[in-house]
Structures are given as C-alpha cells and as structure tokens.
Amino acid sequence: MNCLVKSLRVCLLSGGESRRMGRDKALLPHQKGGVWLTAMIDQLMPLGLPVVVVSRHQVHADVLAHQSDLKFVLEPPPWNGPLQALNFVLSSGSDGAWLVLPVDMPRLTTVVFQQLIDAWRRHPNKVAVAHDGERLQPLLAIIPSGSPFRTSLSEQLSSGCYRWLDWLDRVPYESVVLPSRCLLNANQPKDLLALSE
Structure with missing residues (x-):
C-alpha cells in the first residue's frame, strides 16, 4: 500500500474571523446538538484518523478540552x-x-x-478536491504534504497571493464530485436559512 495512504491525517481549519457571519461560526449551535466545531469532530472520529484542529481562537481549545483523542494547535x-x-x-x-x-x-x-478518501486513494499523488457539480469547493480536499505541494505553496504565499484556487492551478489535482447538499458553505446569516431547509 502507498505510504501516503497509510499516513492520512485530518486538519480541521477553524481560525477565521467570521466577519460576514457576525459571530464565531465554529460556536454556532448545530441542529444535531453541540456547536459546529464539536459536530464536525463527531463526524470525523469514525474515520479512525488522527485529527488536528488549527485555530487562532483559544476559546475553541477550551470547547474541545474534553476531547483527548485530538490535537489542538494555536495558529x-x-x-x-x-x-x-x-x-x-x-x-x-x-x-x-x-x-x-x-x-x-x-x-x-x-x-x-x-x-473523498476513496477517490483520493486511486490517485494519492494528486490533491483530491471536492466539487459540488457546479464548481470546486477547494477548502475540502486531501493534500499530500511533500513536493511540489509544500514548495509551491510557500512560493505563492511569499509573493503575497493567498487565493486557494491560484495555488491549485500550480499543483496536480483532480476534482471529486460529492453531494452538493453536504457542501453548503455558510458564511453569512442568510446561509443559515438554507441550512434549515
């Protein structure tokens, strides 16, 4: 088995400012209980993969303090x-x-x-990027950590460009069509209405 497949880990990004939402999205109540941050962890744990939560917000670490089976990293x-x-x-x-x-x-x-994992395993030397049937959803992806991925990312950031899609254009990737309903990205209050439908 490819060594990349053996060492797959999870990185949950939770450090945004939530400016458009007007309040911390990670701490919004989830319809299945808990908040968005803890509900996401509940969906990740059955995969049996190491989970790292990256955030600049200490309150997120406090919310996850009871979770001994994950690692929290302050960005x-x-x-x-x-x-x-x-x-x-x-x-x-x-x-x-x-x-x-x-x-x-x-x-x-x-x-x-x-x-997404099953699709990536077929081509583990490429980035596997979620696609909702209309467009890429680049923040949901499986990303190898070696070259050219890490080096191209460092080069792009050094140039002052922070667009995820620009970076994808520099590396080998394939899109993976996933259920569009599950890929709803909630950035502002009106998106919360769509979640309740």
Missing part, C-alpha cells in the same frame, strides 16, 4: 486566511497527506469524507 500570526493556515500545517515536517476541511460546512458527514 500563529500572520493570519492571512486558510491558505496560510494550510502552509503552517504542511510546514510542520510531517509526511503523508492531510484531509483538510473548514468548520463552516456543517452538513459534512462521515460518509462524504469517506467518499
């Missing part, structure tokens, strides 16, 4: 968005690959994660 500045957080993770010196996801896709499920 250091500069805080320039999720691509900078990804670079922090890929630069940690660990080999293998990362299932990376944002905290603000509250409909994601264990089944959807497994579908």
Whole structure:
C-alpha cells in the first residue's frame, strides 16, 4: 500500500474571523446538538484518523478540552486566511497527506469524507478536491504534504497571493464530485436559512 495512504491525517481549519457571519461560526449551535466545531469532530472520529484542529481562537481549545483523542494547535500570526493556515500545517515536517476541511460546512458527514478518501486513494499523488457539480469547493480536499505541494505553496504565499484556487492551478489535482447538499458553505446569516431547509 502507498505510504501516503497509510499516513492520512485530518486538519480541521477553524481560525477565521467570521466577519460576514457576525459571530464565531465554529460556536454556532448545530441542529444535531453541540456547536459546529464539536459536530464536525463527531463526524470525523469514525474515520479512525488522527485529527488536528488549527485555530487562532483559544476559546475553541477550551470547547474541545474534553476531547483527548485530538490535537489542538494555536495558529500563529500572520493570519492571512486558510491558505496560510494550510502552509503552517504542511510546514510542520510531517509526511503523508492531510484531509483538510473548514468548520463552516456543517452538513459534512462521515460518509462524504469517506467518499473523498476513496477517490483520493486511486490517485494519492494528486490533491483530491471536492466539487459540488457546479464548481470546486477547494477548502475540502486531501493534500499530500511533500513536493511540489509544500514548495509551491510557500512560493505563492511569499509573493503575497493567498487565493486557494491560484495555488491549485500550480499543483496536480483532480476534482471529486460529492453531494452538493453536504457542501453548503455558510458564511453569512442568510446561509443559515438554507441550512434549515
């Protein structure tokens, strides 16, 4: 078996400012109980993979304090968005690959994660990026941590470009069509209405 497949880990990105939402999205109540952050952890744990939560918010660590089976990492500045957080993770010196996801896709499920993992296993030397049938959802992806992924990311950030899609154009990737309903990205209050439908 490919060594990349053996060393797959999870990185949950939870460090955004939630400016458009007006309050911390990670701490919004989830319809299945808990808050978005803990509900996402509940969906990730059945995968049996090591989970790392990356956030700049100490309150997120406090919420997860009872979770002994995951690691919380306080993201250091500069805080320039999720691509900078990804670079922090890929630069940690660990080999293998990362299932990376944002905290603000509250409909994601264990089944959807497994579908993405199964697709990535067929081409483990590429980034596997979620696609909702209309467009890429780049914050949900499985990303190998070696070259050219880590080096191209560092080069792009050094140039001052923080767009995730620009980075994807620099690396080999394939899109993986997943159920669009599960990929709803909630960024502002009106998106909460769509979640309740």
